[in-house]
Amino acid sequence: MLVIGVTGGIGAGKSSVSAILKELGAIVIDADLIARQVVEPYKPAWLEIKEAFGEDFLLDDNSLDRKRLADEVFLSKEKKHILEKIIHKEVLAVIKEKLAAMREYGYKGTVVLDVPIPVKEGFLDAADKVWVVVSDDEIRIKRLMKRRNMSREDAEARMSSQLTQDEYKALAHEVIVNNGSKEELEKNVKELYNRLLADFEAAYS
Incomplete structure (x- = not known):
């Protein structure tokens, strides 16, 4: 592979x-797409972001208020680092899982x-x-x-x-x-x- x-x-x-x-x-593994998926309501990254930033950054349907969150982290390197660390950890786990599955399947x-x-x-x-x-x-x-x-x-x-x-x-x-x-x-x-x-x-x- x-x-x-x-x-x-x-x-x-x-x-x-x-x-x-x-x-x-x-086969393309798109980290941006995975990053959107891992912050869907009640997933681990969503829970961590809610804990770190508060419910003010959620919309009525409990999805992340992406624009407000982006504006917030743009103003603070510390908050940007916190958000990236949360998301990267979950994205990395998904990428590793996908690669391992393809190797196990014998994809060439x-x-x-x-x-x-x-x-x-x-x-x-x-x-x-x-x-x-x-x-x-x-x-x-x-x-x-x-x-x-x-x-x-x-x-x-x-x-x-x-x-x-x-x-x-x-x-x-x-x-x-x-x-x-x-x-x-x-x-x-x-x-x-x-x-x-x-x-x-x-x-x-």
């Missing part, structure tokens, strides 16, 4: 790369770990190769303004709250520059993936 970790800053195109790999036959294909925050445990130490997706800052800002309806100020703030692109690059086996068209990205990803598959098969044949 080949495990590729795909990461990168917001607006760089990480999810686009994962989607291309999915079209090529890989490719698994993609689509992870926005490249933590060591469960991502860097689980991936055979780490691909980092980068884009020019101005391109990222325009994508966020268009696709997520953010203001320029919000986009810049979200970007600055993450690792710098150089910090992401330092973790990479491969860096994918996504400044062009969707077709260019597809071509680059397919070439890189085919090369990796050939190397992987040669190493284990």
